[in-house]
Amino acid sequence: MEHYERADDYYYRSIISQEKDLKNHLFNIMMNSGYLREDLKYCRQLLRLYMNDEYLANLLLSQSIQDNIVVLHAFHAGLMEAVNQIIEPMAGEIRLQWWSDVLNGKRNEEAAGHPLARSLLYLIKQQPVAVDQETIKTMLNTKIKAHVVEVHRQSMKSLSMLENWFVETHSSLFQLSAMMNGSKVNSELLNASRHSGIAQGLMRILINLARYRSMKRIFVPLDILNEYDLNTEDFLQSIDQRHEKLIIALIQLTTDHYKKALIEIRNLDRSSRKIFCILSLIPLYLRIFQESPRETLTGIQKFPLQFCRQWVLLLSFISW
Template sequence: MANQADHCASLVREADRDRYLATLFAPADRRAALFALYAFAIEIGRVRDVAREPMPGEIRLQWWREVLEGKRDGEAAAHPVASALMAGLKRHSIKPDRLVGIVDAHGFDLYDEPMGTLDDLDNYGVMTQSALLDVAIDILGGGGPEAMMVIRGAGIALTVTDSLVHLAKHVSRRQMFVPIEVLDRHGVNIDEVYAGKTSEALKNALAEMRRHARRQMIAARNDGAQVPLAILPALLPLALIGPTLKPMDRRGYEPFDVTPLSRLRRQWLIWRASRDPQRIFAV
């Protein structure tokens, strides 16, 4: 078990350092389950990177579905992330099938079909990021109805921000998370986007996306005034959304050349939010 926990912590530290740092603020007896949950999210989120073709990707996702449904117990026991995940969920009395929706939603990642509407993107965010937050919060002891209201907006904001930060990566493999509805509204030629061409129309479309992310964060902030401090470690990475979006508002912003926040600044923003939780929702 120790080796499995160490494996998950190492994976999260390397692939999702923000959540790794945030988890260090959690009680020691909750960290292993959180690391296992986030390691699972990494495994699911990078299926396209690993599989490269839809069919192998679908097979990987199906394997995870069957793990969560208890149909692969022998194989899961030999897989460090699956084993640690199932043990962590059991320890905190969380039903594994709550994660099946995350697996299903990431089926979208395997194909080149563009995101259709803003509602489609919101639903994708709720099924992935919000669902992940929901389980993380329950591992931390649960946050009640107030937390349920927060995680919807927070999950959508995380998803929109990710689509902006990783636009170049996505279009390089002909993925489009920026909804066609938004691109059409601003007269964007999608073939030019796939070719990596920047235009004022594209910048206007992405500005709309940033406004949408901020509205979701404001809604989360308004609903989250009474959330218990115990669930703070699950929410701390949200403190990076505002600082990530702000440079995109500046003159000279290049959508295909987004400079990520430095590791040191990310660490400082998470620490600062741990001291002043209101900063989590500052956008």
């Protein structure tokens, strides 16, 4: 009996070893060849689920840059999935730490079996010499650490804290996308990325505000709440004029960063400007919020149809 148990144990360990070898072999092949078709399909599915506007905007990009940006945006979607599906903060921290370990080469065996992790590592490795791989890893690691705030459902104390958080989580995506498209890192790109990320982040708050309130999550900075005589409990309770004034203020803040971003984007070369075409949807959403600020808090307003969003994106892609 003991002999058979040893044989079964040896057979089991042999299968596990062969599986690891196969994953590593697949991983090494990919690192020297390119994205796997199924991996890109997985990344696009993540985008369609969590970042549909970005998914539509990416379809307009040339194939040479599209795959890279799809993977980069899918990484953001993967972090959102990791953060939104957890109940206990510790579980979220573990998931975020796993991604940090993948970037730092500590989880190669596990990364070899994960379609998004494989694609992300290839994305970093295949960048031209002009784009420093360590810079990319540093920016992505900073982004991962910033998402810990979401894991703990922490409220931002001030608007400046929220804006800095958007720079690390959203602006970095614009900057990295432009860098991978061959843009030089200068003040115009940094400023365009900064204001674009903040405008995009604020718009996401407005889009998801009703859902956040239902989950008892407060993304509006506490100093802005205080400015309209609201505390966290008031904000989550029944809606009155203070709430509506708050929404109007957030719309104006988003508009300000959107306009500043457009000024900086005009100074970029044409191919880089197309990376920022997603911003053309901001006025479309803000118009809806302006017409019905109360519905922004209840979640009963209707968002633009996909056809309308695609049309706006196409027009901006042609004219920018």
